Amino acid sequence: MKKGIVTGIAVLLPLIPLTAWLMSSWDEFSAQLGFWFYALYVPARSFGLLGFVLMFYQFMLASRIPALDSVFPRAQQLKTHRTLGKIGGVMILCHGLFMLIFDVISLGAIGFTFEKLLGIIALFLLINAVIAAWFIRPLQLSQKAWRGIHILAYLVFPIVFVHAILIGTTVRGYAPVRWLFIVLLAAYVVILVRRLIANPFAAKPRPADPRS
Ligand code: HEM
16 A cells, blocks of 8 residues: 555656646747757757656665655665666756757757756766775775765755756746656755764665675
8 A cells, every 4th residue: 555655756757847848849830940940959958857757766775765665675776776876877967968959050050058067967966876886896996986986976956956946947836746846856965964964875885785
């Protein structure tokens, strides 16, 4: 019963930004903004919105939250964590690449703004963390490097929040989406602070192989 409710909420939550994105896209379609706008810019926004929610799920699933542990076995959480990580990773990568390609096609160059730079920094940090996690053995990372990459990875979510709040058409234009983002960020901060108090980074050992 509890499982069904939690899964239901997790499935329904992304529908909030997706519905708002559909509404804003509908308005844009009548504005005839050119092929590349609809082929790259519009889908890229949905990938960014979904990517943000999936990033939050990723964080929850990796955080050993007692309330979640009482509903789902750890092994199942880690399996979902890996699956969502791949789906979310591809979406976020597509978001960033589509936005950059759209810039090059429409402006002839990447239009660097502070807001966009935040997105680029977030994507760079995320790619770093994914590479570190997946290639931990061949890379032979030291404990210090592993910890550094992870501390930086924790900054990705707040950086993306600021990025989206500053330039996101859907986030800025639709109050339910804005509030969802604010609530997710607040939950992220609470979980992170609790986790750091209970298990400070300094004491966290580097795993032998996160995939095993
Ligand atoms: C190369 C890196 C990135 C670039 C160039 C980039 C570019 C952009 C641009 C131009 C927008 C504004 C779109 C609009 O008009 O609404 C945007 C929005 C957004 N981006 Fe990024 N971004 C990048 C990385 C990221 C990352 C890593 C995430 C993580 C999930 C992300 C999530 C979002 C979200 C949620 C929005 C709001 C979309 C909306 O409100 O419709 N971005 N990004």
